[in-house]
Structures are given as C-alpha cells and as structure tokens.
C-alpha cells in the first residue's frame with residue numbers, strides 16, 4: 001500500500017487546513033459502535049423511493065439512455081421543475097434559461113457559492129444551521145458570518161438582519177436561509193419572509209434559499225419562498241432527496257434569474273458535466289406523477305413529530321415548535337446543565353440512543369440536541385422509553 005511522500009502533504013490546498021471533517025458524521029460514527037444503539041442522528045428518510053419512480057429509472061436504463069445529458073439538465077426535467085415551482089410557490093422560471101439540475105442540493109450549494117463568492121467575501125448564515133454550509137463556504141475562501149437566531153425562536157427577524165447588515169455583516173454579498181430549517185424544524189411565516197425581503201432589497205446582496213424540505217411542512221404552517229417576494233435577487237435551491245426519500249439518487253436543482261443562472265450553469269458544467277441520465281428521468285416521474293408521494297410522507301412524519309414532541313416535553317425538554325423537515329431541536333433538561341456534547345455522549349452510552357449535540361450546528365446550538373424522527377415508529381417509541389429512563393435517573 002503506498003504512503004504519500006512526506007514532502008507532498010504540506011503542499012496541498014491550504015484552505016483544507018481550516019476545515020475539519022463533519023463533526024456530525026464523526027459523532028455518528030463514534031456512537032454507531034455502541035451495541036444496540038438506536039440512532040436518531042442522521043437526516044436520512046427511513047421511507048423508500050416510490051416504486052413508480054424506481055420503475056421509470058429502470059425503463060430508462062433498459063432503453064439505453066446512458067449518454068451525456070445536456071449540461072443544465074434534460075429539457076423534460078427542466079420543464080417538470082418549472083411546473084412544480086409554478087404550482088407550489090406560483091413563480092415562473094423559464095426552463096430554458098432559469099433552472100439548472102445539480103448533483104443533490106449539496107451540488108447546488110457548491111455551484112452557488114463558487115458563482116458568488118471570492119476569497120475574503122462575507123456571507124450571512126443564520127444559525128443553528130446545517131453545518132456543511134460552513135465548510136463549503138470556507139472552501140471558496142469566503143467567510144461565513146454566523147447570525148445566532150436563538151433569542152427569536154430560531155427565526156431571523158428583519159430587525160436582526162438589518163442590525164447585522166449595518167454591523168459585522170456590512171458588505172456581505174449574500175445571505176443563505178434554510179426554510180424549513182435543519183436542525184430546528186422551524187418554518188418562516190409568509191409575513192416574516194416578506195419583511196425580510198424588504199430589508200434585503202435595501203442592500204446590494206443576494207439571497208439564497210435552501211428549500212430542500214419544502215414539501216415536509218406540518219399542521220397549519222405553510223411553505224413560502226423569498227422568490228415570491230424578491231425573484232430578482234433570490235437563488236432557490238431544492239431537490240428530491242428528502243420529499244421522495246431519494247437521498248442516494250443525488251438530484252437537486254437551482255432556480256434563479258437568467259443573468260446569474262448563466263454563470264451557475266457554467267460552474268455546474270465545469271464541476272459535473274451533467275447529472276446522471278436515468279436519475280433525471282426518475283425525477284421527471286416523481287415531479288409529474290408523484291404529487292401524492294410527499295403527502296404520504298408528510299402524514300407519517302407528522303404523526304411521529306407529534307408523538308416525539310409531546311413525549312420529550314413531558315420529560316422536561318423545551319423546544320421552539322418544529323413545523324417542518326424531520327428534526328426536533330430540543331433544549332436539554334435544566335437539571336442536566338448545558339453541556340450538550342456530554343449529554344449526547346452519555347445518552348448514547350447509558351441509554352443507547354444517539355442524538356446530535358446542538359453546538360455542531362453553530363452559534364445558538366449550545367445546550368440543545370437534535371433528534372431526527374426519520375426513523376420507524378417502533379424505534380421512536382423505544383428511544384423515547386430509553387430517554388425517559390435516562391432523564392428520570394439523572
């Protein structure tokens with residue numbers, strides 16, 4: 001087995017020195033070795049990709065659709081995405097010039113950050129947040145400016161945004177908003193988005209909205225997009241990973257005004273050439289004929305959320321009501337203290353339930369843990385039982 005020549009390890013891209021591997025994954029791996037553990041750590045739907053979507057991909061493979069697809073995406077998929085966005089948020093994006101198909105929402109994020117950011121640029125990141133943003137932003141040499149939203153129930157307010165834009169975020173090129181949020185499950189109400197849009201309009205700044213959980217919104221909450229209010233500034237990201245349980249297929253997309261989309265498409269083609277043919281055909285099937293699939297998933301997740309939320313609250317965990325995605329971001333019980341890392345580690349070792357320490361999601365996450373309820377109902381029941389024993393014996 002070859003060992004890298006010792007003089008070479010010091011000459012790799014020096015930005016990597018500032019980047020640590022995902023703490024969420026590292027923690028997950030650490031607790032995975034505990035025998036009998038139930039893991040509520042990773043944001044991976046336990047549901048399966050719908051059969052009709054799988055069948056569309058199989059038919060496509062058998063028809064030898066296995067060549068380079070058009071770089072921004074197959075026309076029928078661009079059309080299906082455009083129709084979906086029109087149906088869901090009532091904004092028209094021209095399939096020929098305003099949409100790009102990407103390798104998952106992660107590919108979309110990379111395309112956008114590489115399109116917008118130069119080394120030294122600032123981008124506002126409301127926290128707690130899905131931590132990969134930090135790494136991808138730093139890979140471009142840009143600086144993520146964390147905006148802790150804890151005091152406002154994990155929702156960025158227009159006043160807070162203005163304060164940051166006039167202060168330590170002055171000159172920021174962009175803000176990225178996750179809605180619904182991972183890790184908090186919070187959903188931005190329409191009037192808050194509208195008011196945020198009013199502030200954003202006053203500054204020379206792009207907004208980027210990560211709407212990967214848009215289809216997973218519960219109760220009275222409704223998903224809206226900044227694209228409804230500032231379509232001329234917003235860059236929208238979404239994909240099929242979460243709503244259709246298709247994380248492994250790697251299908252995401254971006255919608256944005258054509259002037260910026262031209263550059264985004266260029267970067268996407270440099271990075272990946274094009275997205276896998278049969279995956280694109282599966283996505284056409286999901287978007288055109290699978291409109292009931294997310295509804296089914298929603299019903300399942302909502303029942304689990306209700307069960308877990310009420311169970312945890314009875315045990316003394318507090319939370320800002322989760323309304324979307326499949327996460328609960330819970331404040332650990334007062335009698336334990338505030339060390340979420342220690343709490344999560346002890347819970348894993350003693351109660352055999354894996355949850356993720358809140359501090360891994362950036363400022364405002366200390367003292368909290370994230371639980372993913374994308375696990376089977378039986379597993380959730382058992383984990384609540386174990387958490388209950390653990391907390392009651394503290």
Ligand SMILES: Cc1ncc(COP(=O)(O)O)c(C=O)c1O
Nearest residue numbers: 043104105106130182212239241
């Ligand atoms: C907020 C957010 N954005 C993007 C992604 C990545 O999505 P994909 O698997 O489509 O790359 C995730 C996955 O957990 C996420 O939570």
